[in-house]
Amino acid sequence: MTKENQPKSAAPDLGRLKKLVNLMKDADLVELEIEANGSIRLRRREERIREAAQHVAWLPQPHSGGAPPLVPSASAAPATAPGDAAAAPPVDARAGLTEFKSPIVGTFYRASSPEKEAFVDKGSRVRPETVLCIIEAMKVMNEIRAEMSGEIVEVLVKNSQAVEFGQPLFLVRVDK
Amino acid sequence: MTKENQPKSAAPDLGRLKKLVNLMKDADLVELEIEANGSIRLRRREERIREAAQHVAWLPQPHSGGAPPLVPSASAAPATAPGDAAAAPPVDARAGLTEFKSPIVGTFYRASSPEKEAFVDKGSRVRPETVLCIIEAMKVMNEIRAEMSGEIVEVLVKNSQAVEFGQPLFLVRVDK
């Protein structure tokens, strides 16, 4: 974990991620990396650790290898575009951060409508009552509030992306 | 393994031993002791070690607990009768001894006929060509030779007892 200035991944969509993970499962891969330029790196292991593999499937983990992250193409989402990625904090610096996890399953929206500005962005200061995003479930738009004070360090999912219960949405530096 | 002067068991007959072992398996017992006076001691453990249990099933092991061994009644066999048992060497003293194992499955005989004297007994000096016992397999009386020089420290099985391949028959202090 000594590498710095790793580009930070925007979490890819669920379906694709699952397909890749299934591919890894089928092929007993412990590592699978696809770079934006199309190059691919795979690593197999005799005995893979199931729990780890399942974890990889769902949590956008800090990237631990020397190669770029999973997503092959530039993100179209407003935040965490490739331009931002290079400025992402180094892995080590994240130790003190808090993952803000989705309280429900549904579709994640960064703004109240496509024309509107995002509720929060990287660097935003938030207070407990601050709305961070909307998650749509059963046609209901659920405003998700911060319930803590601090600073948004990273937005981990793309606009209109499907999110699971418990999926990390933001990295927050919580006020002491 | 610090206890001394443990009585040494004559191996009981195969069928009975197996039934007890099966009982242990069914009840998840790690220890089962039945004394000659009828008292019984059982010990259960959540996770028993299968290999150990299977081992107990077949090898007359040095007894490790504080209670007398498995056989409830005095042995009728010529050697290793209860009278001898008290004089058995302490467990610790056995470290340097060699188990002479049965090279075939069959019925173990200590003498060439019931009237005859045993080929060897506790304390006998043996040489490689010395016949230790006979094992009957398919009506053939197979003379089993020592194939080593040393002293018989213990006879581990009873006359006319069924023995498996690899079952220890004698404890031998091999000459250096």
Place this chain on the structure above:
Amino acid sequence: MFRRILIANRGEIAVRVLRACRELNIETVLVYSEADRNAQYLRLADETICIGPPMSAKSYLDIPSIIAAAEIADVEAIHPGYGFLSENAHFAEVCHECNIRFIGPPPEAIASFGDKQRARAIAKKAGAPTVPGSQGILTSEEEAIRLAREIGFPVILKAVAGGGGRGMRVAHNDVSLINGFHQARAEAEAAFKNAGVYLEKFIERPRHVEIQVLGDREGNLVHLGERDCSIQRRHQKLIEESPSPALNPDIRKKMGDAALAIVREAKYENAGTVEFLLDPAGNFYFIEVNARVQVEHPVTEMVTGIDIVQEQIRIAAGERLRFRQEDIVLHGCAIECRINAEDPDANFRPTPGKVTTWMAPGGPGVRLDTHISAGAEIPPNYDSLVAKLIVHRNNRRDAIATMRRALAEFHVEGIKTTIPFHRKVFDHADFIAGDVDTGFVERHFSMK
């Protein structure tokens, strides 16, 4: 046929539905709670979605979360399994509103059979026998005696506000009825501040026998014979078999016809079970309808050769039933043991934990439905069913021999299971003779 289905359940029934989908070439989306995050069986689904925390109310029972998961996963239908939302008429309605096919009966049928009074009314309208009794609260001794003579002794008096045996009296004649009437009223008054009691025929030593039905969306209905579920403990079924040792072809036909009349009356479709009590004289009485697939459906699958879960999916997709009543033939005998993570030596206390050893039975005549293998964790949050051990042989005697053998083989470490209990039942002369009733377990295996 559907392209993609969401399974709104967990454990063995989730695996059962996954299997049916895979054999029908349907993609599967499986939801799970945080308690099941590391469950081994999740690997069997094409996609998995975490829908909430361990508490069922916030995950497997949470309609918005399940519908949201169905929408983001873009499925065409939801299979609810059994338990959880499977008999929730509102959930079935929400599915319809969201344009997701609910794999089960129509909401109206679920609602009708979910209400005991309405279910009884439907059965009566269909001409099926129900347990005879008073229409409501008894007003006097005289009324009680008149009714009891009409329906025949023995009868049972029950407190309308009752439960737990209080305010209950069995009467075998006029004298005991009069005494019982006053005692029951006094007891009910004391216990519930409501002295109202009603009267029902008391079915002595009943067997629990139920009929599996299947109906398509065009109104075609067939039944797949019966299951005998008399081996129960506190109304929880433990062992089920088909055919019932107590049914002859005549009773089977009558019970099957009654079951079909009841579900036809309710415009039922998809799989369902009509439950009856059978008395030693061969009279049977409607109890209720389970408007879903049941835990014990495999015994019927084994004797009929019909895959009930696949049929559920076909029916929901609009397919017509592929067989008629005369095509249904019962072959041999099938028996199921529910293997629960419970300690039969400690009053069937649940024993969640990690399964360290799992040596499962197999070989001829054995089917095992389970979501467990070595290393699995049984979470404390949900029901304790870990496996359904099913045998199928040419006759009941051979089925029992195979079950005894399979139970002897089945070796689990890390958690206690009900396997030793089942071994005892299959050694019991009355069970072997098929001579049991719903009181069998309490009578012979009273652990308390």
Place this chain on the structure above:
Amino acid sequence: MFRRILIANRGEIAVRVLRACRELNIETVLVYSEADRNAQYLRLADETICIGPPMSAKSYLDIPSIIAAAEIADVEAIHPGYGFLSENAHFAEVCHECNIRFIGPPPEAIASFGDKQRARAIAKKAGAPTVPGSQGILTSEEEAIRLAREIGFPVILKAVAGGGGRGMRVAHNDVSLINGFHQARAEAEAAFKNAGVYLEKFIERPRHVEIQVLGDREGNLVHLGERDCSIQRRHQKLIEESPSPALNPDIRKKMGDAALAIVREAKYENAGTVEFLLDPAGNFYFIEVNARVQVEHPVTEMVTGIDIVQEQIRIAAGERLRFRQEDIVLHGCAIECRINAEDPDANFRPTPGKVTTWMAPGGPGVRLDTHISAGAEIPPNYDSLVAKLIVHRNNRRDAIATMRRALAEFHVEGIKTTIPFHRKVFDHADFIAGDVDTGFVERHFSMK
């Protein structure tokens, strides 16, 4: 019936026999070599006896050790399983001499069918078709041509001293036969110092179809239909099914009658299999008799409902067959995959080792015969079969769907298995269409 049986085998077939014994209430004594000392399946026997070191010749093949074990354990009969001593006529004789019932055919029948020439003679005497050919060594071109025209092209020339394909030539006409005759002789002379060649009809694209027979000690014989074992690799069967997709009722009857005639001629009793090659035109030719229970017997058990191993034991104990030919009906379709500890990506190299994860398939239509569960060690000393995955469904299409599902579920870690190979076969259009022959695997899955 026997009270106590010794099982002179290991692995899955030992477990199979243990299961049959337990269902018949017979005590079991299981022998094992030091390589199997810690095998999990030993726990299933009532008694176990170590008979020798890992090397088969000194344990599972060592007659004195096995007889000694049988004597000290006081058994009444020995079941030899398949392989090892199962087709050793001398062993069967020794058992008889020692007053131990050998569960299998009489020594004379074993000996007759163990000799290819005698077996062929028996088949001819019974009027069964054998592969036509020369009586012995061809003396001239002219003789070869005359014979080839008589039996019809194509024909195959084989070196009498041959093996490994050397000295073999297929000829489709006179010219290629004359060339082939001289080439084969030259090649045989060079390879074996023996130029002798003989000639046989060359069966193109044959299927391997075999008939299961059962006969009691009174001479009653029935056959249980056929198994199609055309999916082979280097003459090792990998997948077997019943019924054969290539048989119609007419051929089935003819082949069954031929099989019964052959075993009747040899005064056969107990279970046995008569193997045939079936050509695309529906002609079949006797190959050999396997005088024992076969690996693939479960598919026949599934479609007939007859427990072949139990019947073997009943027959050996002197019971009369409990069914006649007209009672045998094949229900549905059963298919078996042999799951071996072999690496299909490395030319099927055996992969002994420790099984760290074993998630076995189950559910409807699935039977698994195995001696393995998580933690098992596969010793390098014996054959690599770790499990037989059998499915049984109403028809072949459904059976294939169930097998695909079961293969997808089957998850093993620690050792490589042939599961991925089977998945490919069950995805292959020709296999799905039932359009295969014994060259299928080499043609489509040539790994070398």
